[in-house]
Structures are given as structure tokens and as C-alpha cells.
Amino acid sequence: MAKANESDAEHLRIERTLPAPRELVYRAFTEPSRMLRWFGPHGFEATTIDLDLQEGGAWRGGMRGSDGKELIASGVYRQIVPSELLVFTYAWEEEGVRGHETLCRVELHEHGGQTRLVFTQGPFESAEATRSHAGGWGEALEKLESEVRK
Secondary structure: OOEEOOOOOOOEEEEEEEOOOHHHHHHHHHOHHHHOOOOOOOOEEEEEEEEOOOOOOEEEEEEEEOOOOEEEEEEEEEEEEOOOEEEEEEEEEEOOEEOOOEEEEEEEEEEOOEEEEEEEEEOOOOHHHHHHHHHHHHHHHHHHHHHHHO
């Protein structure tokens, strides 16, 4: 189950225990074929995932909603510790222009054969943006949980 930290309107924190070893969870974040299966909230289908998995390398992901509109997010990897930590920037693109940039941190902790995932993102421009991302990432992580159960 996910927990969102509501105490800071500019920052998001989600914690979740996933029923899989952390190496598998890490691969779900770093292998495009796996990420395509869960990236995006419910009702969205991932359409493209491009990852240059190295510090300073770019990533870009697309997802299409039921209305047919495609949303694109992109960023740059800042820190990578295999099977333990990913830190990357994140911004929505609109007509080729990147919007407000946040910093995402994905921590993976060994937890009795499972993985304790701690996801943080921020700072956001508004509490509304924080809530929106909390919902989107929360649902995406539900999809990730289903994927790593298989």
C-alpha cells in the first residue's frame, strides 16, 4: 500500500513494499520493455520509453490516455546506484518545450525478500501539482506492483 506524505505541499513521498527482489524492481525502472508495461496511471498506455541509463544520460517516456492524447515526460539521470538508487529530473513536454522541472528519487531497499520502494519528487509549483503527481505515480506504482508479481 502506498503512503503519500501530505505534510509538504511542494514535495511528494510514496512508500510501497513490492513482492519482488530489488534487482527485479530496478530492472522494471531501467529496461524499456519492462517499463512500457507499467509507466503511467490507470487508463494510460505507455507508448515509448527511451533510456540512456548513465549519469548525465537522458530519458523520455510517452503515455496515451483514453482520450487519445499523448503526454510526454523527460529528464536526465543525476545519480545511479544499480539495484539501489535512481535520481533523475522530470518535466512534462508540451509542443517540444519542457515545463517545470522536479527531481525524482527512487530508493530500493531489501526487505525480507521483497523490496521497500521509497519514491520522492519535488519541488512542485503548487499543492495541486503535488496531488496530481501523487495520484499518477500512485497508480503507476500499483501497475508496477502487478507487473513484478508475475
